[in-house]
Amino acid sequence: MSFCPSISTPQSLSLLSKTKPIINGGDYKLGSRFRASADVPDFLSADWLESRRKKPFGPRLNFSAEEAVNCQLDALKYNDQPRQDYGIEVMYRFAGFDPFERSTYFGPFFDLGQFERFRRIFHHSTYRVLLGHKERKILSSLFVKENRFKQRIWIRGNRPEEEEIFQFTMVQRVGGSWDGYWLTESLLHDGDAFAGGLAY
Template sequence: MTESNGASDGYPVSDLPTPDPSYGPGDAIGIQLDALGSNDEPRHDAGIMTAYNFASPANRRATGPLERFTTMVRSHRYRPLIDFDDEATGPVERDGNYATQRVTVTGHGGRTVTYEFAVSLQASGRFHGCWQTDGVRVVGPAESSRNDPF
């Protein structure tokens, strides 16, 4: 895969949604959820690739390249986000250039998991002025005290 600007590092994945300054934090999260909910449309793993396109630079440093990111999203922890059956989103909670939103998905077999997406407004770089995902963590009884990169 090549970037739409001709670079060869594979980011962003061409022909799939990317961050845009017109998107608010809820839009950025919603685009990823829509894509993950129909992961193989318009092509295999397009949803995961769209989530990768929305990953912040720090997130990509921790989770990339794309092949490693894909393996992580397919892990037991994040698998319910792929082709989920139902979703319920909480309010976007914004604090300046940072925002979070809780999302509960019901996956195949009825497994329900709540995630918290953490996004930030980028101050520089290719997607200056765009909301990108810094991390996604599972929330609930075994809640982690940190944001897992995603």
């Protein structure tokens, strides 16, 4: 038994459409109401396909540990180019923490799974020196192990008398989808960065 036998007849189809069915060699075709419309606007920009092909800037298999640190610092130096906080987005892509667990990326245990929390810490008074910094100098570099690299860097910010020292710890992943990539395990301030607490 059919669910709705009256709809299956050509006469009932003509009641549902704006125009009468067109008979073409015995085939019934529905009117304009049921045809896929060519009037659907195209909301994608002209360069959409090209922009999809571009990979967002982040870890690359051919980066050494030093290059990975340098790329992150360059991104922070030009943080708001091409859009606001783009440099922090690059840092988030290089971050080697599990977004579902608390992380010691900045020293104390923080829940950094949401990008917004990660971003706010960079705007904290201690880490904001990295954003748009004017000058930097490598103080020391050391391979602690074959796949672990530390680098201490002096940063002069764009505000008067703004100077800080930070330590990057980079880890080269072994196995999994990030095998061979250098990711940032931690970015630590040389002092007591969160002595007064932090609402993130």
